[in-house]
Amino acid sequence: MAQGWPFFLLVLFSSYVSNHLVNGERVFLFPQSHKVSSIVSKRYRTAYHFQPPKNWINDPNGPMYYNGIYHEFYQYNPNGSLWGNIIWGHSVSTDLINWIPVEPAIERDIPSDINGCWTGSATIISGDQPIIIYTGADKENRQLQNIVLPKNKSDPYLREWTKAGNNPVIQPVGPGLNASQFRDPTTGWIGPDGLWRIAVGAELNGYGAALLYKSQDFLNWTRVDHPLYSSNASSMWECPDFFAVLPGNSGGLDLSAEIPNGAKHVLKMSLDSCDKYMIGVYDLKRDTFMPDSVLDDRRLWSRIDHGNFYASKSFFDSKKGRRIIWGWTNETDSSSDDVAKGWAGIHAIPRTIWLDSYGKQLLQWPVEEIESLRRNEISHQGLELKKGDLFEIKGTDTSQADVEVDFELTSIDNADPFDPSWLLDVEKHCREAGASVQGGIGPFGLVVLASDNMEEHTAVHFRVYKSQQSYMILMCSDLRWSSLRSGMYTPAYGGFFEFDLQKERKISLRTLIDRSAVESFGGGGRVCIMARVYPVVLVDDGGAHMYAFNNGSTTVRVPQLRAWSMSRAEHK
Numbered sequence: 001m002a003q004g005w006p007f008f009l010l011v012l013f014s015s016y017v018s019n020h021l022v023n024g025e026r027v028f029l030f031p032q033s034h035k036v037s038s039i040v041s042k043r044y045r046t047a048y049h050f051q052p053p054k055n056w057i058n059d060p061n062g063p064m065y066y067n068g069i070y071h072e073f074y075q076y077n078p079n080g081s082l083w084g085n086i087i088w089g090h091s092v093s094t095d096l097i098n099w100i101p102v103e104p105a106i107e108r109d110i111p112s113d114i115n116g117c118w119t120g121s122a123t124i125i126s127g128d129q130p131i132i133i134y135t136g137a138d139k140e141n142r143q144l145q146n147i148v149l150p151k152n153k154s155d156p157y158l159r160e161w162t163k164a165g166n167n168p169v170i171q172p173v174g175p176g177l178n179a180s181q182f183r184d185p186t187t188g189w190i191g192p193d194g195l196w197r198i199a200v201g202a203e204l205n206g207y208g209a210a211l212l213y214k215s216q217d218f219l220n221w222t223r224v225d226h227p228l229y230s231s232n233a234s235s236m237w238e239c240p241d242f243f244a245v246l247p248g249n250s251g252g253l254d255l256s257a258e259i260p261n262g263a264k265h266v267l268k269m270s271l272d273s274c275d276k277y278m279i280g281v282y283d284l285k286r287d288t289f290m291p292d293s294v295l296d297d298r299r300l301w302s303r304i305d306h307g308n309f310y311a312s313k314s315f316f317d318s319k320k321g322r323r324i325i326w327g328w329t330n331e332t333d334s335s336s337d338d339v340a341k342g343w344a345g346i347h348a349i350p351r352t353i354w355l356d357s358y359g360k361q362l363l364q365w366p367v368e369e370i371e372s373l374r375r376n377e378i379s380h381q382g383l384e385l386k387k388g389d390l391f392e393i394k395g396t397d398t399s400q401a402d403v404e405v406d407f408e409l410t411s412i413d414n415a416d417p418f419d420p421s422w423l424l425d426v427e428k429h430c431r432e433a434g435a436s437v438q439g440g441i442g443p444f445g446l447v448v449l450a451s452d453n454m455e456e457h458t459a460v461h462f463r464v465y466k467s468q469q470s471y472m473i474l475m476c477s478d479l480r481w482s483s484l485r486s487g488m489y490t491p492a493y494g495g496f497f498e499f500d501l502q503k504e505r506k507i508s509l510r511t512l513i514d515r516s517a518v519e520s521f522g523g524g525g526r527v528c529i530m531a532r533v534y535p536v537v538l539v540d541d542g543g544a545h546m547y548a549f550n551n552g553s554t555t556v557r558v559p560q561l562r563a564w565s566m567s568r569a570e571h572k
């Protein structure tokens, strides 16, 4: 691949310029010549990604829709902005976008949760009884499963929760079980025998497992003699999630309702700082999950998101008949920055999640409600981006925006050959094949949160490769030049997806920019990349720039580009 396109030499006075200049990638490595302003700035707080008014949050817990209200619980430190003292924070909403904080739902006050009220799930049993099962840590740091129920079901916000008398309902006992690696129960589902089931994340004989438990009344549980699924390719699985999907159907399924013929099941697990999943079949007779393909190398397991997105949890939204997934996105500044800021952690935008028509890959898209925040649409049609072109997208609030763009390939002849070994470390490949490195087709995409002279910028881009059977699209979200601050974690995230370019020449990109959050959906939601960035430009003058670009040798058309400024959501 040829090297090219030094961002800093671009002529930025024109909105549509060429940059046929040759240089190496090292031009991105700017020295910190500036006096960098403090990280303690309201400008880094998100305007429409969920976060509470202050302090630390991590995993989303027990999401549910009940009597007209969406509930979002979350791991919360009431005393500070680092992980610790964990209880369940609670917010409610009618639209998944604007949130009202209410009292914490679960606090540390019984022996089986005195050291922490950790992750868990909500299930609605008997038609209208919400019930939460969550992990508690006791004073020996053993992990036990506990139950809470709403004190008053007719309170629309379900503000108060009462602990069951028989807590803990599940003890960390049984052959091969590690008592300090036994947590994060799933939402329950009912089997043909009328019994409830849940899966609990665990380390079983040193390996990752989703252990299966059964109950008649949701209060008394018995461990099934085999796990729902386990794998010797990894150790402990956190936050398992288990749900059904119908190939090619974006409607969701309730795992406790009758599952239609042709449905597949998905087992998601959190490990290696990311959320992975397997698609397969749930054998009801044997009560086991069988993945369609078993991959011994877990680097090849499918991912929900290729960026900063962990401990996700999905729920069936009976209001709109869809499945929605939430994930936690951590800060990527330092712990001392978080202490100074007084807050840490956000949740990604809730996403509708479904299975593609081949039954192979999950697709995700921001819930439609987010579009209610859009204002001041700007749109461009029929742009053409030749090699080296950069088009400035003006007229929106570039630090709080929703951008949708279609890139149409004028030819697929120049696709560079695909090397399957890249799949083992896609981030490494994104570092090597950066936004300035010319390829046959691509890189093309968006540059967001860019300072005047491009010293700071975040590039979200695609590159097209020809593999033996098909075309493989690389999507990267490259944070290496996202901030002049030192000590930030600035990887180049990346993921691949297969795409039938013989049938369809348009590759779509949607990017939600929300101050310190850049959340991108490539190829109609085939690859999602959530990222955190702390550009100085956001604080100093707020005047960040946004561009569409192409640095590949093949010309790319942009039949449609739309962008909106985003209003602030209520989540205070």
Ligand code: DQQ
Binding pocket: 058, 059, 075, 086, 118, 119, 135, 183, 184, 238, 239, 310, 311
């Ligand atoms: N976070 C919780 C655990 C879970 C982990 C503790 C995942 O229950 O395994 O805050 O981020």
